[in-house]
Amino acid sequence: MPNFYGKEINSRLMLGTAQYPSPAILADAFRRSGAGIATVSVRREAGGDKAGQAFWDLIKELDVALLPNTAGCHSVREAVTTAHMARELFETPWIKLEVIGHSDTLQPDVFGLVEAARILSEDGFQVFPYCTEDLVLCDKLLDAGCQVLMPWGAPIGTGLGLNNIYGLRSLRAHFPEVPLVVDAGLGVPSQAAQAIELGYDAVLLNTAVAKAGDPAAMAEGFALAVQAGALAQQADPMEPRDMAAPSTPVIGKAFLE
Amino acid sequence: MTQTVTILGGGIVGLTVAAELSGRGCEVTVIDPNGAPGPHGCSWWAGGMLAADCEGEVAEEPVVRLGRQAAEWWETNGAKVTYNGSIVVALGRDRTELDRFARRTENHDMLDRSALSDREPQLAERFDRALFMTREAHLNPRDTLMSLRDRLVSTGVKFAEAAKHLGQVIDCTGLAAKPHLPELRGVKGEMVILRAPDVSLERPIRLLHPRFPLYIVPRGDGVFMLGATQIESEERDRPTVRSVVELLNAAYALHPAFGEAELLEIGVDARPAFPDNLPRITRKGDHLYVNGLFRHGYLLAPALARMTGAYLLDNVVPEFWRDET
DSSP, rough: EEEEEEOSSSSSSEEOSSOOOHHHHHOOOOOHHHHHHHEEEEETTTTTTTTTTHHHHHHTOOOSSEEEETTTOOHHHHHHHHHHHEEHHHHHHHHEEEEOOOOTOOOBOOHHHHHHHHHHTTOOOEEEEEEEHHHHHHHHHHHOSOOOBBOOSSSOOOOOSSSSSHHHHHHHHOOOOBBBBBEEOOSSSHHHHHHTTOSEOOOOOOOOHHHHHHHHHHHHHHHHHHHHHHHHHTTTTOOOSSOOOOOSSSSOOOOOO | OOOEEEEEESSSHHHHHHHHHHHHHHHEEEOTTSSSOOOTTTGOOOOOOHHHHTTTTTTTTHHHHHHHHHHHHHHHHHHOBBOOOOEEEEOOHHHHHHHHHHHHHOOOOEEHHHHHHHHHHHHTTTSSSEEETTTTTEHHHHHHHHHHHHHHHHTTTTEESSOOOOSEEOOGGGGGGGTOOOOOOEEEEEEEEEETTOOOOOSSSEEEEESOOHHHHHHOOOOTEOOOOOOOOOOOOOHHHHHHHHHHHHHHHHHHHGGGGEEEEEEEEEEEOOOOOOEEEEHHHHHHEEEEOOOOHHHHHHHHHHHHHHHHHOOOOOOOOOOOO
């Protein structure tokens, strides 16, 4: 099971809390997913005077670890300020760091991300950076003090799954000890299973569950997929090969057709 | 014997409950310290769409079922209801959103460009496909509130800014009832009112977008209401630049003629909602509370008013009932 900054988490599934039809359906989805971590956005809800408190209280009742995020921040300064607000509101050093660089694709601003990660790490935050699967970027994030990496599978909300399997596999191979989470871009459970089969520690998703016709059923689907992926990964899967390998011997059969 | 009722709150819920109960012979007083309907109440900022089928995309079944009764109630109670249906569109790269929306809703026809052109010629310049929600209607919320209040005054309902509570007290004060209904929360909404003389639309239009969904309701005389953000915050003021930019951008994407529109109003308030975003009638002490209509004020208030009447006068337990006595 994943371990983030010394905290053991009892599930490989992390869920966002935005865009559900209602908080009651959100709570159902969490119950059926068994998710261990909930991300929660702060930037827009905080308002003048903790005006988002009523909703945050509902999230706190989910009884999972909370990972506040800086969703919607487009600059280092904005992200850092939001992180401070989140630390005060949720009394946790954890922060999912998003610095958006492109408003259309919501692609992370990787330069701003490294800068903000350094500032926040030096200030005692435990940073979960939402990044791309670029190896050099990830190296620099680790230098900046991050002890978890959260590369995207595909752009936020697209449901395209794992766009660059080679890149994700290569990250896993280069950083065998670093907890890795596929964050964003997942649409259906099979894609989550695939991420875990690649050796990723967890997946984080929101839209795929929140916008499903039945969010709670989809949440359970993801929970089962993540479990399947973990079993497969631990079971040492066979290597793919080009030539067919019959599972029962054919020699000695009376007829081959 | 005539039943005496005191209703707290003269917004959408208070007025519909007053209409229902006075129509059924009760002696009704509505107390609202703010006087007549106005910017202090969230029903002032509503869209006024009676769009039960569209709401079915996300909302639960009772919203659709009860919402379908709304237009008839409003018309019976003197409101001017426009039965033009509504139109749902999606921009090019979000086209699949339209199919998803169609799968999850009922009572619609898919229109091609020429069929769309028959109904909304300006939209057909921009969209080659649209969903026509055949049974939906809309009204002007402010006119509706004011005329309902006038109608109630003329039928003998008393209005006061403060008065002694007589008979059964029904609290319809929305978010202000939070101290008595701890599960209630506010969901912030921001909206914009524009005058766009170059735009002509006959019915509410929804633009599907994964991040910035928008609806536009024609109010006549070239005036349009754009709504609405939905943010988990209890702020009732402070419309943000980001929200307004999103709304205006979406309108501009719907039709560039909105670019030359005049900004008339920017509105903001918080909708009262329970955790399941469904309404409730709660009995607590000797008060009844009718609350939690969320974004469905005009759509659900008639059904809630009927349930309140049936409870008080016929002892029928309402569908969304909480007994906390």
